[in-house]
Amino acid sequence: MMQAYLSIGTNIGEREQNLRDAVSMLLAQDEIAITAISSIYETAAVGYTEQDDFLNIAVALETKLDALELLAQCQKVENDLGRIREFRWGPRIIDLDILLYNNEKYETESLIIPHPRMYERAFVLVPLEEIMTQKYVMLEGVLEALQALDIEKEGVKLWKKIATVEEFVPFES
Numbered sequence: 632m633m634q635a636y637l638s639i640g641t642n643i644g645e646r647e648q649n650l651r652d653a654v655s656m657l658l659a660q661d662e663i664a665i666t667a668i669s670s671i672y673e674t675a676a677v678g679y680t681e682q683d684d685f686l687n688i689a690v691a692l693e694t695k696l697d698a699l700e701l702l703a704q705c706q707k708v709e710n711d712l713g714r715i716r717e718f719r720w721g722p723r724i725i726d727l728d729i730l731l732y733n734n735e736k737y738e739t740e741s742l743i744i745p746h747p748r749m750y751e752r753a754f755v756l757v758p759l760e761e762i763m764t765q766k767y768v769m770l771e772g773v774l775e776a777l778q779a780l781d782i783e784k785e786g787v788k789l790w791k792k793i794a795t796v797e798e799f800v801p802f803e804s
Contacts, residue, residue: 632664632693633733635701636763638746638755639688640674643724646686647671647791649712653725654690654800656708663704665796667691669758673790677752682722686790689730689758698732702742705729730759753787 637657641649650671657663669689676682694701705727712725730746737744749755793799 632695633697634666634731635692635694635698635729635733636731636759637690637692637705638726638728638730638749638759639690640685640726640754641724642676642683642685643722649725650686650688651800652712653708653727654688654796656711657690657692657704658796658800660704662695662700664693665690666693667762668793668796668799669761670789670793671791672754672758672787674754674788675786676722677754685754687754687758687787688793689755689762691762698729698735698737698742698744699739701729701732728755730755757787 639650639653641653643649654665654668658665667690672687674685674687676685696704708727709725714723714725716723728746728749729742729744730749732744735744746755749759
């Protein structure tokens with residue numbers, strides 16, 4: 632099994648429900664097991680700032696999928712939830728980004744891992760640091776990047792504390 636970390640964000644519609652729906656759709660995949668989920672953080676938009684604030688989480692998972700297959704699953708979740716890409720950094724119902732994959736560096740035309748801008752974004756690093764395991768080598772880079780960012784200035788604030796995956800998305804019997 633491969634270990635991966637995702638960032639999930641939303642700023643359109645029922646934001647918390649959008650996050651729950653994305654996590655539920657990932658959990659429905661036999662090849663994906665979510666092992667941890669961060670609390671929900673609210674953040675002002677980055678890039679194009681004339682839009683509503685985002686809710687963001689990070690998710691740790693184990694998967695049998697290779698990096699490109701995982702990307703395809705993330706894009707399927709986005710499409711199934713109605714993601715429309717009007718312009719870069721624009722509003723979105725859901726956004727799933729692969730941040731880290733099995734402690735590997737990966738670069739193709741469609742996917743770069745570690746995510747190329749994650750170390751510049753407090754809204755990614757704060758939830759990610761909350762769920763990363765100490766054994767993960769990339770954690771050092773995350774902690775260094777967090778220390779370099781002014782979290783308060785970046786506008787990342789805890790929106791809702793989440794303790795477990797089951798609390799966030801109750802499993803159906």
